[in-house]
Amino acid sequence: MPLYLGLDCSTQGLTAIVIEVNRDVRRVVFNSSLNFDRDFPEYGTTGGVRRGVDANEVFASPLMWADALDRMMARLARGAEIDITDIRAIAGSAQQHGTVYLNHHAPAAWRSLDPMAALAPQLSHTLSRELSPVWMDATTTTQCREIEEALGGAEATAALTGSPACERFTGPQIRKFFQDQPAAYAHTASIHLVSSYLASLLAGAHASIDPGDASGTNLMNLRDNTWSQAALEATAPSLGTRLPVIRDSWEIAGRLSPYWQKRYSLPATAIVSWTGDNPSSLIGTGIIRDGLLAVSLGTSDTAFTCTVEPAARSSHVFRSPTGDFMNLVCFRNGSLAREWLRREYRLDWNAVGAILDRSPGNDGLMMLPWLETEITPRVTRAGLRRFGFDHDDADANVRGLIEGQMMAIANHAASLSGATIDRIIATGGAAVNHAILQVMANVFNVDVYRLDVENSAALGAALRAYHADRLASGEPVSWHTVVSGFTEPNPGHRVSPNPKHVATYAALRKEYAMLEHLHQHRDPIC
Numbered sequence: 001m002p003l004y005l006g007l008d009c010s011t012q013g014l015t016a017i018v019i020e021v022n023r024d025v026r027r028v029v030f031n032s033s034l035n036f037d038r039d040f041p042e043y044g045t046t047g048g049v050r051r052g053v054d055a056n057e058v059f060a061s062p063l064m065w066a067d068a069l070d071r072m073m074a075r076l077a078r079g080a081e082i083d084i085t086d087i088r089a090i091a092g093s094a095q096q097h098g099t100v101y102l103n104h105h106a107p108a109a110w111r112s113l114d115p116m117a118a119l120a121p122q123l124s125h126t127l128s129r130e131l132s133p134v135w136m137d138a139t140t141t142t143q144c145r146e147i148e149e150a151l152g153g154a155e156a157t158a159a160l161t162g163s164p165a166c167e168r169f170t171g172p173q174i175r176k177f178f179q180d181q182p183a184a185y186a187h188t189a190s191i192h193l194v195s196s197y198l199a200s201l202l203a204g205a206h207a208s209i210d211p212g213d214a215s216g217t218n219l220m221n222l223r224d225n226t227w228s229q230a231a232l233e234a235t236a237p238s239l240g241t242r243l244p245v246i247r248d249s250w251e252i253a254g255r256l257s258p259y260w261q262k263r264y265s266l267p268a269t270a271i272v273s274w275t276g277d278n279p280s281s282l283i284g285t286g287i288i289r290d291g292l293l294a295v296s297l298g299t300s301d302t303a304f305t306c307t308v309e310p311a312a313r314s315s316h317v318f319r320s321p322t323g324d325f326m327n328l329v330c331f332r333n334g335s336l337a338r339e340w341l342r343r344e345y346r347l348d349w350n351a352v353g354a355i356l357d358r359s360p361g362n363d364g365l366m367m368l369p370w371l372e373t374e375i376t377p378r379v380t381r382a383g384l385r386r387f388g389f390d391h392d393d394a395d396a397n398v399r400g401l402i403e404g405q406m407m408a409i410a411n412h413a414a415s416l417s418g419a420t421i422d423r424i425i426a427t428g429g430a431a432v433n434h435a436i437l438q439v440m441a442n443v444f445n446v447d448v449y450r451l452d453v454e455n456s457a458a459l460g461a462a463l464r465a466y467h468a469d470r471l472a473s474g475e476p477v478s479w480h481t482v483v484s485g486f487t488e489p490n491p492g493h494r495v496s497p498n499p500k501h502v503a504t505y506a507a508l509r510k511e512y513a514m515l516e517h518l519h520q521h522r523d524p525i526c
């Protein structure tokens, strides 16, 4: 029974999914999640991250991610559901853009790990920077402008790397580290993304990075999937020698190291290139052709499509794990802003849903949901902007925030595809919420589906492991075959637009776009 393991190390937790794939059977046989705040309190995270004095400084410990990987492998090995010796390949994904800084001790330490001892404590001497900046960090505006200037402006940077210089992206983050801590940069022998760091821990050696995650760095030439010399030079000295090699998403990056084999009696299985959580979700939601849109409601909200050529006006163009292009828009005020509603007004998710259902359109009252600084559009002054109501009206705040989020996603996702979107696949933690999906369907005027498997990034990783294993065995399978049986929308989960409310939102969306434009650079008003 060939089994494939997919891991996803996202902002708030680590998930493992094992799939069984053979001629007659395609099913998930193991699905388990760890939550950083709950299961690793010693790292002191809230929502999976820690903050600096400045709320825009956001980081997490690479040891926490290693600890979670170790604990998940223990769970997997103990799990009665599966025979772990049948695992044929492991692939994974991680939150994008975050960087892990390692000194020259790392490779030797990985090779000589003691299988009787926990992983994380054996890694503490391998870091040249204790904490990793993650995608929520927004402290690199100066470095973004410097990089863009060196590369001929924002448009030229986007044409070269797929995105203008962005605060959370790897390149600007590395430049800031080099400028602020030159001695620590000098002691940094290698810099990994979260994805290639975790793949390296599994393989016991530096693992490659895939073009999907490398396109979230402002360092890769999007056209030929190589590190761009111009971008490297614009970022930090001798950077090229510190970065992992870029290899195709379906390449085998190594074999599971003796540490894992001895510690958990796992086989010397293939480790497939890891990728970013969004590119992995693209596979896990079956977005392998144009005309489909995925909306992920996780810590960040993202929307993405897959096209043969980059969409002309997309905020970000990444490489898709299929080898095509992935067009993406990302919002920082996603689940954490929705969580704020629950805390502030003491509501559970059912109560949030009931408020959304009660008066779609919020009687025309609107909110710009920028609880924290925002990525799309770029907002540097945090604070909710309410129009026509105040903080004390709980219902208006709930609808204003969530309807505002959905209108922002719909407006900004309009440039992600050349084709007409015929269905939306919703994923991420909030996709279980029917009322939120109903708002989405009404705002977009398109059917919204939720998949049976909730963590599409971990599922995507397991599917990529299957794809890569078949390719390596000389029996390649098409992407259509890879995803079939796992990502077909379940008609029972369809949420259709309610014609009564579609026209209301069509008008509100225009107004929302105007408000966004007017207030993007202004201070919060109340």
Ligand code: ADP
Pocket: 010, 011, 012, 013, 297, 298, 299, 300, 335, 336, 338, 339, 349, 427, 428, 429, 430, 431, 432, 433
């Ligand atoms: P990430 O992958 O970014 O770590 P997830 O996709 O797992 O995050 O999403 C986690 C979020 O899902 C939580 O922060 C929580 O707000 C949200 N969530 C969980 N259940 C619900 C629900 N019933 N309704 C709305 N949001 C929910």
Ligand code: XUL
Pocket: 010, 011, 094, 095, 096, 097, 135, 168, 216, 276, 277, 278, 298, 299, 300, 301, 302, 330
């Ligand atoms: C995408 C982005 C986030 C992270 C965390 O550009 O920054 O979606 O990948 O999930």
